[in-house]
Amino acid sequence: MSAILRFEELGKDWFGVPAVSNLTLDVPEGQVLGLIGENGAGKSTLMNMIGGVTEPTRGRMLWRGRPYAPASAAEASAAGIAFIHQELNLFTNLTVAENLFIDGFPRRGGLLRGLIDRGAMQRRAAGLLARLGLDVPPERTLDTLAPGERQLVEIARALHREASLIIFDEPTTSLTPRETERLFAVIEGLRAEGRTVIYISHILGDVRRLSDRIAVLRDGRLVDEGPAASFDVPRMIRSMIGRDLAAVFPERTRAPGSRPVLEVTGLSAPGVVENISLTVREGEILGLFGLMGSGRSELARLLMGLDRAAGGEVRLLGRPLAGGPRDRVRSGMAFVTENRREEGLMMDATIRENLALPGIESFSGPAGLDRGRIAATAEALRETVRLKAGDLGRQPVRALSGGNQQKVVIGKWLPVRPRLLILDEPTRGVDVGARSEIYAIADRLAAEGAGILMISSEMEELMGLCDRIAVMSRGEIVAEFARPAFEERRLLAAAFRSGAAPASEPATGTEG
Amino acid sequence: MSARPLAPQSTIDLATRAGPVLILVVIVLVFGLLTPSFLAAESLSNTAKQASFIGIAAVGMVFVLLTAGIDLSVGSVMYLAPLVAGLLMRDAGLGVAAALGVCVLTGAALGALNALFIVGLRVVPFVATLATLFLFRGFGAWLTQSRQLDFPDAIRGFGLASVLGVPVPILVFAAVAVAAHVVLRHTAFGRHIYAFGNDPAAAVKAGLPVRRVQAAVYVISGTLAALAGFVVISQIGRLDAGFGRGREFDVIAAAVLGGASLFGGIGGAGSAVIGALTIQAVKAGLVFAGINLYLQPLIQGAVILFAVFFDGLREARLRALRRRVIRPRGV
Numbered sequence: 007m008s009a010i011l012r013f014e015e016l017g018k019d020w021f022g023v024p025a026v027s028n029l030t031l032d033v034p035e036g037q038v039l040g041l042i043g044e045n046g047a048g049k050s051t052l053m054n055m056i057g058g059v060t061e062p063t064r065g066r067m068l069w070r071g072r073p074y075a076p077a078s079a080a081e082a083s084a085a086g087i088a089f090i091h092q093e094l095n096l097f098t099n100l101t102v103a104e105n106l107f108i109d110g111f112p113r114r115g116g117l118l119r120g121l122i123d124r125g126a127m128q129r130r131a132a133g134l135l136a137r138l139g140l141d142v143p144p145e146r147t148l149d150t151l152a153p154g155e156r157q158l159v160e161i162a163r164a165l166h167r168e169a170s171l172i173i174f175d176e177p178t179t180s181l182t183p184r185e186t187e188r189l190f191a192v193i194e195g196l197r198a199e200g201r202t203v204i205y206i207s208h209i210l211g212d213v214r215r216l217s218d219r220i221a222v223l224r225d226g227r228l229v230d231e232g233p234a235a236s237f238d239v240p241r242m243i244r245s246m247i248g249r250d251l252a253a254v255f256p257e258r259t260r261a262p263g264s265r266p267v268l269e270v271t272g273l274s275a276p277g278v279v280e281n282i283s284l285t286v287r288e289g290e291i292l293g294l295f296g297l298m299g300s301g302r303s304e305l306a307r308l309l310m311g312l313d314r315a316a317g318g319e320v321r322l323l324g325r326p327l328a329g330g331p332r333d334r335v336r337s338g339m340a341f342v343t344e345n346r347r348e349e350g351l352m353m354d355a356t357i358r359e360n361l362a363l364p365g366i367e368s369f370s371g372p373a374g375l376d377r378g379r380i381a382a383t384a385e386a387l388r389e390t391v392r393l394k395a396g397d398l399g400r401q402p403v404r405a406l407s408g409g410n411q412q413k414v415v416i417g418k419w420l421p422v423r424p425r426l427l428i429l430d431e432p433t434r435g436v437d438v439g440a441r442s443e444i445y446a447i448a449d450r451l452a453a454e455g456a457g458i459l460m461i462s463s464e465m466e467e468l469m470g471l472c473d474r475i476a477v478m479s480r481g482e483i484v485a486e487f488a489r490p491a492f493e494e495r496r497l498l499a500a501a502f503r504s505g506a507a508p509a510s511e512p513a514t515g516t517e518g
Numbered sequence: 519m520s521a522r523p524l525a526p527q528s529t530i531d532l533a534t535r536a537g538p539v540l541i542l543v544v545i546v547l548v549f550g551l552l553t554p555s556f557l558a559a560e561s562l563s564n565t566a567k568q569a570s571f572i573g574i575a576a577v578g579m580v581f582v583l584l585t586a587g588i589d590l591s592v593g594s595v596m597y598l599a600p601l602v603a604g605l606l607m608r609d610a611g612l613g614v615a616a617a618l619g620v621c622v623l624t625g626a627a628l629g630a631l632n633a634l635f636i637v638g639l640r641v642v643p644f645v646a647t648l649a650t651l652f653l654f655r656g657f658g659a660w661l662t663q664s665r666q667l668d669f670p671d672a673i674r675g676f677g678l679a680s681v682l683g684v685p686v687p688i689l690v691f692a693a694v695a696v697a698a699h700v701v702l703r704h705t706a707f708g709r710h711i712y713a714f715g716n717d718p719a720a721a722v723k724a725g726l727p728v729r730r731v732q733a734a735v736y737v738i739s740g741t742l743a744a745l746a747g748f749v750v751i752s753q754i755g756r757l758d759a760g761f762g763r764g765r766e767f768d769v770i771a772a773a774v775l776g777g778a779s780l781f782g783g784i785g786g787a788g789s790a791v792i793g794a795l796t797i798q799a800v801k802a803g804l805v806f807a808g809i810n811l812y813l814q815p816l817i818q819g820a821v822i823l824f825a826v827f828f829d830g831l832r833e834a835r836l837r838a839l840r841r842r843v844i845r846p847r848g849v
Contacts, residue, residue, distance in 0.1 A: 080725030095720040097713045099783040108713055109725050111706045121704045 010035035010070060010171055010202045011056070011087075017064035018051050018226075025051040026226045029065070033171070038193065038203040040217030040234060042210065044246055044437035046394060046407035048226035049206055053175060057089055058082040087171045088164030092179050092435065094156055096148055096163075103131035103144035106163050134162040138192055154185025161192060172196060173204040178212065179435050182298045190216060208437055210242045222246055247439050254442045255470035259453035262290035262473050266324075267457030268426050270309070273318030278304045279481040282318065286426060286457035291448060293472035294461045297501050301481040302461045303344055306428050309459075310334055310341045323425060338425030340364070342415050342432055344461070350415040351403050358384040358398040360414050365421040383421055390450075391417040392443050409440025416447055427451055430461045445471050465497055477501050538777045538792045541825050545796060549803030556806040563685070565802045566795065570691035571750045572765070573794030576772040577698045578742030580790045581735040583773055584702075584715045586782025587643040589736060591632060592743035592769050594654035596762030599624040599744030600751045601658045604667045614676050614752075621748045622741055628654060629740020633733035651766070664759040669751060677752025687749045691791075694742060698787035711735065715782030743769075772797050775825050796825070 009032035016029040026048040033039050043049050054060040055067070058076030067074045069085055076082040089095075096105050104111075104127075112126040113119050131144035140158045148156060157177060164172050174193070178186045193203055193216055207213050213220060213234075220237045222230040222245040230245035265288045273282040279301045286292045296302050307313045309320060311330045320327045322337050331341075343349040351360055362369060362380045369380050384398045391413040395401055403414055412432060419427060429448065433441045448471065452458055462468050468475050469492045477485040477500040485500035487493075550557040575592050582589045603621035606612045612620065628650070635646035679686045702708035710731045714721045721728050751757055776793025778785025800821045804814045 078725075079723040083723075083725055095717070095723050097716040097720065097783075099712055099716045100709065104709055104713075108709065111709065121700070122706060122709070124704075 008035055009033055009068075011074075012068040012071075013052075013065065014068065015065035016052075016055065016062050016067065018048075018055060018060065019063045020051075024226050026055070026062075026223075027064075029223075029226075029228050031221055031228055031231065033202060033204060034219065035202050036197065036200045037218040038197055038205055038216050040213035040220040041204055041206045041223065042208075042213055042220065042242060042246060043223035044409070044439050046410070047223040047246070047437075049175075049223055050407075051226070052223070053089070053173060053206070056082065056087060056173070083167060083169075086167075086169050087173065088167060088169035090157065090160050090164070090172065090174045090177050092176045094160050096156055096160055098149035099147065101145050101147055102135070102142060102151070102159055103127045105148055105159055106131050106134060106144075106166050109167075130166075131162075134166055135159075137165065138162055138195075139188070152185070153180040154182060154188065157181070157185075157189065158192065161196075169201070171202045171204070173206070175206045176208065176435055177205075178207065178209065186212075208435065210239050214239065214242070224248055243438055246437070254438065254445070255467075256442075256446045256449045258291075258473075259449055260289055262452070263288035263455070267322065268309070268459065269319075269321040269324075271319045271321075273305075273308060273315050273320060275304070275308055275313065275315045278313075279308065282483055284476055284483060284486075286459055288455050288457060289452045290474070291452050291458040291460055291472045293468035293475035294459060294478060295463075295465060295468055295475055295497055295501060296478035298463065300478040300501065302478050303430055304481075305478070306341065306343075306430050306459070306461060309428060310339060335364070335422075338423075339428070340419040340422065340424035340426070341428045342419070342430060344431040344434060346411055346415050351411060353404040354402050356399055357393070357395055357401055357403055357406070357414055360403050361387050361398070361418045361421075364418050368421070387417045387420060390420060391447055393417065409436040409444075412436050412444060413440065413447075416444060420447075420451070423454070424451070424456055426457045426459065428459045428461070431463065432460065433462070433464070433467060441467070465494055469494070469497075538775060538789065538796070538825075541775070542792055542796045542799065545799050545803065545821070549799065549806060552803070553806040553808075556803055561802070561806070563688075565798050566691075567685045567687050568802065569794045569798035570687040571746050572768045572772050572797060573691045573790055574694050574746035574749065575739075575743045575765070575769045576776070576790035576794050577694050577787055578739035579769050579773045580698070580776075580778050580785050580787065581702075581711065581738045582643070583770075583778045583780060584711045584782060584785055585732055585735050586715050586718075586780070587636065587732070587735065588647065588770070588780070589629075589632065589739045589743075590644065590647040590766050591628070591650040591654055592739060592746075593762040593765035594651050594658070595625050595628050595740050595743040596747030596750075596765060597757070597759075598654045598658040599628065599740075600747040600761075601661065601667060601757055603748065604669050604751070604757055605661065607670055607673070608667070614672050617673070618676070618748055621744050625744020625747075626737050626741045628744070629737040630733070632740065633736040636736060637729050637733045655763070659759060662759065666756055666758040668756045671755065673752045674755045677749060677754075687753065690745065690749055691794075694745070695787045695791050698790075702786055707731065707734070712783055715784075768797060771822055775822065797822075 011033040013029050013031045016026060017024060018026045029052070041049060051060065055062050058078045058081050061075070074085065076085065097108065100108070107127050107130070112123045112130065114121045114123045128144045135142060135144065135158075138158050138161060140155060140162070142151060142155055148159065151159065161172070177189060181189060190212075193205070196203055205213060205216050214237060217234040220232065220234050220242070221228060222242065224246060229248070230241075266285045267288055268286040270285070271283050274280050282305060284292070294302050294305070304313070308315050311327070311334045322334070322339060325337070327334055327337060347353060352363075358380060361384045365383075366375070369376050381399060387393070388395065388398060393413050394410050395406055403411055406414065416429070416432065432444055436444065445467070448458055448460065460468065460472060473489055475487045475492065475497065476483050477487070477497060479501055487496065546557070555561060575596065579589060579592065599621045602624045603612070603617040606620055607617045632647055632650055635641045635650070636643050677686060681689055702711065710721070710726050713724070713726060714728055714731050718728065747762060772793035773785065773790055774780060774793065775796050776785070776789030776791065778789040800818055801814070804817055809817060
């Protein structure tokens, strides 16, 4: 099978540091190529070169056998390459049909040829949506669609542009299991039509299942490549991190204590959660499992005082909490949101500024902020959380890889020594190596006596790390398991307990 | 997921669009109750005529706001563009139609200057148009030595005319609003404006002509501000040095009251119409109700504040409506 896209000794330097080097690889036409690697392995840089966002420093690309050097995203699109990112390139204020035809609306004829032919646009859009099995009226505004539906709209746009190579970059992070299944069926369909797919994901099982071939990047180099059938997950991990990952999950340093840190009794918010009672003890990691839309993130927001509860009580170290988030942070609560870009970080501020923020009051004295102490604290944190970064005082957080951004989000809470840390999907979109480091931070905090409430959709990580797991379904805690009782089947059964699907599909808002 | 009912979308749409109209209706009714003469056909027509001044410029402002930009120079364009036309009328004997053309073209050129700063030199819109606010007015003051300019009488033949009983300013306003509506809703250019305002980075990636779109909105805003100025000057027949000063705030307030978002991507030609009518209804209503002249700005400010507050409540309510419900209430 011939290569639709070929990299020849491709290289890209950032400020003299190679992000991709000496990469030679074929993307076979009509197949699915799985591309894996840790954050910072060079996947994003490679994608940016394909997409016309950055220019290679060395080597070249061949598209259908011809030299290919796109100068802009539009040029890559015109060549027939489409990207489906985690953040979709759609316009939420336009209709589904307008989103599909934004770069070339069907026009009316005759005197009115300046105007959009809405009838034709609606019909053609309906045809494209039908090909993907998306049953949504084309005149609906995009912001009323669920994340999975929006992603299918983006794929429909790629089909409309006759893209022959479609690159999926972590496409499942905001999808429900059902939406994910549908996406996989669509990808199968694209391949059956003869289109080429590059599939990038940290969920190695998915990559293995979808791909014909798998390529592994590490430190900007191609370290492993071959038919998917010859890859098992251990080989994938070994290639990605360059060693065997004996234990992703740390041995827990200390057994949990008995003193409760967080006591929740009868917490309710109409339409969101009902009669929630739970306890997190000193040094304990309590997992909170549930399907998307079961109310986990909403519960976290209630606990932090970000949303108001209608009834019930929250106590921290025995003291009832009544105030808002500021008050609760002062009492020793910390919250790492699932949404680091929007809610967890100041993306354009430096790493040091981000790290200093939660404890900013402790750094201020009569003469203003003690910059020396801030710098020293930030440097100490770099070691603690094993941050892979340049100059903390200069580099903006935006320039870090996803895993390292997440380490900043968690690390910034360490100096204030939280009594209770709420982690909401702390490893989403984070690679295996960084995951293991995040788990180690959680263990370390617990060993120092903090209580940790960890929300996750990944059962495996909860089972590997937590002392107990509570399961939420439709806004209620339906079961609780102690470590010896951890069993995948039982957790899932509990999560699905009260009927199959959540009451309504998410339209917008946070996941959880 | 396919079974999801479509009702919420229409509810949301209705609420979003109905809010500003509701505010306008309430204001008209309140003043109508206070002084029934406010509701007489003639005074309503007068209010609409006066609203056309701010309204025409507000249509242009909506284009700019849709891109998440702002144009603070409109008050100065209202002054400078008719001034250039007036000088040519006086010194070169230009006719009314030609003067209108010159005025509008001057407005377009001033808008293009804003576009040059903002798109070409990447100056933030707020700062760029704040600078041109002073630049344009300063240039006009230098041209006239801050003296009042009297226009030939012929010009009032235009501004005070009526067609089939409808005053010309209202006709111009209506034509501008309808044209803007068609452009915004039914042309690729219009939809590109919305797309750009919603997500500029995605617009670039989609290969849209973003620089052209962003430049065009400032040219449109300048053009319509000049037209608005001309419509008023052609009614009063003279132009003094303070004309248009501070009007940028009325114009922006009108667009926002009518439902255009300062953050881009939301609003339409209708926003300018509703907003301008609202502001003018308050102004006229206060006069009709015989409120102390010195109290009037205070009350106007309070009404705007209230309307924006009400708007904020509505937004919050909409967000709550769109929020996912995890479990039915009261279970």
